Amino acid sequence: MIPIRPVPKRYAWGSCDRLQSLVPAMRGVLGPLAELWYGGHPQSPSTVDIRGVEAPLDDMIRDDPDRMLGVVASHRWGPMLPYLLKVIAVRTPLSLQVHPLDFEARAGFHRENAAGVPLDARERSFRDVHGKSEMVVALDDFRASIGFAPIAMQIAALRLVDHDRACLMVWMLEGKADASPAADDAREADSRMPDAAVSWSAPARSVFRAFWVAVASDRDAGKSTDWLALLTAARERLDRRLTAGRMRDGAACSAGVAASPSFMDDVVRLMFDNAVDAARSFPDDPTVLALLMMNPVRLRPGEGAFITPGTPHAYIRGVGAEIMTNSDNVLRAGLTVKYRDVPNALRNLRPMPEPVRRPECFAGVDGVVYRPGLDEFALKLGHVSGAYADAPLDAHAFHETAGIVPPPECASRPRMLVCLSGELRCSGGTGTVVLRQGDAVFVPAADGSIVITARRNGGNAKTGGAYLLASTGL
Known part of the structure; x- marks a missing residue:
């Protein structure tokens, strides 16, 4: 289990206090803070702390992909983490956008490279070769417009x-x-x-x-x-x-x-x-x-939505956990001060009216696992009980779940664990760590199973809290 520090993204639509209060290390950030990235995207990799030495997560994975990702994942996707986890805080509506299909992302990336557009240029639309699917799970009331209504x-x-x-x-x-x-x-x-x-x-x-x-x-x-x-x-x-x-x-x-x-x-x-x-x-x-x-969406805490490539969407307000394929490709069509790429947004648009897609939910006594049906990612919104328990979960998280279903085993997968509130104790074959609100660790596949429990304080008193646990879907 390796401590990891997220990459802050300071976009104008972000909240001035929500993420700052969630992660103590961000409390010094003044002004809007929109996203915290936990992942290994080449343009914005998170920083890991290996026995006091800091390094980008993507470099660490490339150095030992089988141990970090597991043999199955490293053979499937190569030496890269196939998902990107974000915690987002939307204060004002952000861009109307679509994400590219796989073949359009590859073609667009190479087309912009051939044209000499720098990867960090404002007018760059394709920053990698990957199509982008994403899932958002509300951590408080979350509003959005997703896909086309009847x-x-x-x-x-x-x-x-x-x-x-x-x-x-x-x-x-x-x-x-x-x-x-x-x-x-x-x-x-x-x-x-x-x-x-x-x-x-x-x-x-x-x-x-x-x-x-x-x-x-x-x-x-x-x-x-x-x-x-x-x-x-x-x-x-x-x-x-x-x-x-x-x-x-x-x-x-x-x-x-x-x-x-x-x-x-x-x-x-x-x-x-x-x-x-x-x-x-x-x-x-x-x-x-x-x-x-577009379909107006109101997600209550614990509810989720799955957004496929080509689906138009705009987030309006709220705090949520967002997990996606490891891509930063965004094709903006409007409602933004950033670069708009309307031709490519239209080229990738899926114009079929359809209901908002919901991920499969597997409910357990310690939280809910969300699976969108992709191999690249799954997400658990969990909690442990104790003297302190402020889990952002309620009955709404179980809206489409029939009974209690054990969550899928993810012992051999690369995982990202983020403590949302309280204090947690995470134990595995390589040791035990205590996570407080805002702390996060990357758990390599080679570390095997982990157990997340309430941390004991002096005597018999226990703490508790809530967490996000991201993994591949394989």
């Missing part, structure tokens, strides 16, 4: 917005653009579709067209629009409709008549909440309209 909901939301761009998006979604004043826009959007579009359904093509209008159309270029005011007014109109509907439902129930369904309006209201929050940070950015096309 087309009927998209249309219902956009119709409330009094603007030509929103009207154009509705035409695209209704399949009426080819025979409308938007025909030229439809042809332009079609020219931006990737080769894979030949196999798309008509609804998927309509969604792509509408998304293109939100993020790429220059139809109203040069005009200044206060999107915050427009979206706020639209939400107020929706609220008046919801209030009137509830009054009618109340009267109907009193008369013994079944109430009218309001699920769609309630979801549309959540879509507007996310879009309005984004517009507060980016009031001049029309890409806020894209959030009215």
